[in-house]
Amino acid sequence: MPENKVVELTVAEGVGVITINNPPVNALTLDVREQLRQVLQEVEGSNEIRALVITGAGSKCFVAGADIKDFPRQMENGPRENATIYKEMFTYLEEAPMPIIAALNGLALGGGCELVLACDLRIADELVKIGLPEVTLGLIPGLGGTQRLARLVGQTKAKELLFTGTIISAEEALRIGLVNQVVPQGTALEEALKLARKLAKGAGVAMAYAKHLVNAGSELPLQEALEMEMQHVEKIFDTEDLQEGLEAFINKRPAVFKNR
Numbered sequence: 001m002p003e004n005k006v007v008e009l010t011v012a013e014g015v016g017v018i019t020i021n022n023p024p025v026n027a028l029t030l031d032v033r034e035q036l037r038q039v040l041q042e043v044e045g046s047n048e049i050r051a052l053v054i055t056g057a058g059s060k061c062f063v064a065g066a067d068i069k070d071f072p073r074q075m076e077n078g079p080r081e082n083a084t085i086y087k088e089m090f091t092y093l094e095e096a097p098m099p100i101i102a103a104l105n106g107l108a109l110g111g112g113c114e115l116v117l118a119c120d121l122r123i124a125d126e127l128v129k130i131g132l133p134e135v136t137l138g139l140i141p142g143l144g145g146t147q148r149l150a151r152l153v154g155q156t157k158a159k160e161l162l163f164t165g166t167i168i169s170a171e172e173a174l175r176i177g178l179v180n181q182v183v184p185q186g187t188a189l190e191e192a193l194k195l196a197r198k199l200a201k202g203a204g205v206a207m208a209y210a211k212h213l214v215n216a217g218s219e220l221p222l223q224e225a226l227e228m229e230m231q232h233v234e235k236i237f238d239t240e241d242l243q244e245g246l247e248a249f250i251n252k253r254p255a256v257f258k259n260r
C-alpha cells in the first residue's frame with residue numbers, strides 16, 4: 001500500500017471506480033501516474049469489472065493537468081518517457097472491452113482533459129470547465145490531446161481551443177460534442193455510477209464490439225470499416241448473449257447477459 005495513496009480503485013456491482021485524490025487540484029504527479037498505472041492493471045486483470053468510472057476527489061478539480069511543479073522529476077528522462085507511460089494507459093482505456101465513463105466533478109485541464117478524451121463517455125457537473133491551456137505555458141498537449149480532441153469535435157474547433165488555450169464551460173463542451181451529459185452540480189459521479197451499473201448489466205460483448213468498431217473503424221476507409229462491422233456481426237451471432245437476448249424478448253422477461 002503506497003504511503004501516499006493518491007489513486008484509489010473500488011469495485012461494486014460490476015462497476016470499477018477510479019478516484020484521483022491528490023489535493024489541492026488532483027495534478028498528475030509521478031505518484032498519480034504510477035498508481036493510475038497500477039489500478040488500470042488491476043482493472044485489466046479483474047473478471048468482475050464490466051464498466052469503469054474515472055473521477056476526481058473533491059468538487060474543485062477532476063484533474064488540473066500535469067503537476068507543473070513536478071515537471072523536472074516527471075521529465076527527467078525527457079517528455080517521451082512520461083508521455084509513453086500515459087499513452088499506454090490511455091490506449092488501454094480506448095481498447096478495454098468495457099464502457100469507460102469520465103465523471104467530471106471539477107476542472108479537467110491539460111493532461112486531465114487528455115485523460116477524459118481517452119474515455120468513452122463524459123458526464124460533467126454543470127460548473128465544470130474543461131480545456132487544453134498548454135499553449136499559455138508555451139507547451140502543446142503531449143498526451144494525445146491534439147489528436148483525440150480533433151477526432152471528437154472536429155479540426156476547426158480543436159484548433160481554436162488549442163491556439164487559444166480556452167477553458168470552456170460544461171454547456172459549451174456539451175454543445176460541441178465533447179461531453180455526453182451536463183448534470184446538476186455535484187451529481188456527475190452519481191449519474192455516471194447509475195449509467196455504469198446499467199451498462200454493467202448489459203450485453204458486454206455487444207458493447208465491447210461497438211466500442212472497438214467505432215474506435216478502430218474511424219481510422220479506416222468506409223468500405224473496410226463496414227467489412228469489419230460485418231465480421232463482428234457474424235461473431236456476435238455465435239454468442240450466448242444474443243440467444244439470451246432474443247429468448248428474453250420473446251418470453252417478455254429481462255435478459256441476463258453473461259458476456260459470452
Ligand SMILES: C/C=C/C(=O)SCCNC(=O)CCNC(=O)[C@H](O)C(C)(C)COP(=O)(O)OP(=O)(O)OC[C@H]1O[C@@H](n2cnc3c(N)ncnc32)[C@H](O)[C@@H]1OP(=O)(O)O
Nearest residue numbers: 024025027064065066067068069109110111133134142143
Ligand atoms: C502533458 C500535460 C501538460 C499539462 O497538463 S500542462 C498543465 C495544464 N494545467 C494548467 O495549466 C492548470 C494550471 N492551474 C490553474 O490554472 C489554476 O491553478 C486552477 C484553475 C487549476 C486553480 O486556480 P485557483 O483556484 O485560483 O487556485 P490556484 O491558487 O491557482 O492553485 C491552488 C494551488 O494548486 C497549485 N496548482 C494548480 N494547478 C497546478 C498544476 N497543474 N500543477 C501544480 N500545481 C498546481 C497552485 O500552484 C496552488 O498552489 P499553492 O497553493 O501552493 O500556491
